[in-house]
Amino acid sequence: MIIDRSNAMKSAQEIREVVADRYAKIAVTGSSCCGDASQSVALGYSSSDLEQVPESADMSLGCGAPVGYAELAAGERVLDLGSGGGLDAFLAARVVGDTGHVIGVDMTPQMIELARANAAAVSANNVEFRQGLIEQIPAADASIDVLLSNCVINLSPDKDAVFAEAFRVLAPGGRLIVSDMVTSDEVARSIDPEGWAACIDGAIPEASYVGGLQRAGFVDIDVLERTTGDDVYSVTLRAVKAAD
Numbered sequence: 001m002i003i004d005r006s007n008a009m010k011s012a013q014e015i016r017e018v019v020a021d022r023y024a025k026i027a028v029t030g031s032s033c034c035g036d037a038s039q040s041v042a043l044g045y046s047s048s049d050l051e052q053v054p055e056s057a058d059m060s061l062g063c064g065a066p067v068g069y070a071e072l073a074a075g076e077r078v079l080d081l082g083s084g085g086g087l088d089a090f091l092a093a094r095v096v097g098d099t100g101h102v103i104g105v106d107m108t109p110q111m112i113e114l115a116r117a118n119a120a121a122v123s124a125n126n127v128e129f130r131q132g133l134i135e136q137i138p139a140a141d142a143s144i145d146v147l148l149s150n151c152v153i154n155l156s157p158d159k160d161a162v163f164a165e166a167f168r169v170l171a172p173g174g175r176l177i178v179s180d181m182v183t184s185d186e187v188a189r190s191i192d193p194e195g196w197a198a199c200i201d202g203a204i205p206e207a208s209y210v211g212g213l214q215r216a217g218f219v220d221i222d223v224l225e226r227t228t229g230d231d232v233y234s235v236t237l238r239a240v241k242a243a244d
């Protein structure tokens, strides 16, 4: 199915439906779009960390290991955009401890159900999962110290809305650590929702990604890690909301 770019509103809705459908199936079957669970070690997660989280939280759906770059501290308030089975949320919860709090946000009801079941299985009481869009984050203004996201923003048909919402919910001085797929340059292509849902067709040029973060108000934007060799590749970025 190729979507007509001239009908942008319909396209955005249709893309969301195809993306949600894909991740609903993954949540229910436990199978990954991107490989098996051992890929998480290759992405930068340590085996010992992976042993500490519920098994079905690690679905090998990420394209980096942002939590390792987040320098989390006890007591911090963390929100994971597109939390899937909850891998990064559970790892963050271990570091922020009882005085901290972690919120995972995902639009796919089956992913939320899976993540909540995972939380119940390990009695994680400093983690909660909220169903919602990352373009309309279900969290209050300036209520979060650290935003994480792993291989999700590329899936959004409205990345500027995601960046604006990320900026809104972060407290002054807060930071965003995101791993995502980007492209080396502007690639002319039709929008195929299946390709979009597979983390390929929704990827935008790295420079546009950084530009979007800057337009939203973020400063001190650093690329912490970059895979190379392909037109579509992964980056891990850090961006800051300046303190008042």
Ligand SMILES: C[S@@+](CC[C@H](N)C(=O)[O-])C[C@H]1O[C@@H](n2cnc3c(N)ncnc32)[C@H](O)[C@@H]1O
Pocket: 019, 020, 023, 024, 059, 060, 061, 062, 063, 081, 082, 083, 084, 085, 086, 087, 105, 106, 107, 108, 111, 132, 133, 134, 135, 149, 150, 151, 152, 155, 156, 199
């Ligand atoms: C590639 S998976 C990554 C999951 C998780 N971050 C991980 O690393 O395991 C993408 C997730 O983002 C969710 N998602 C995609 N687009 C979204 C949107 N616009 N708003 C909220 N969640 C979204 C999907 O339901 C899915 O769970």
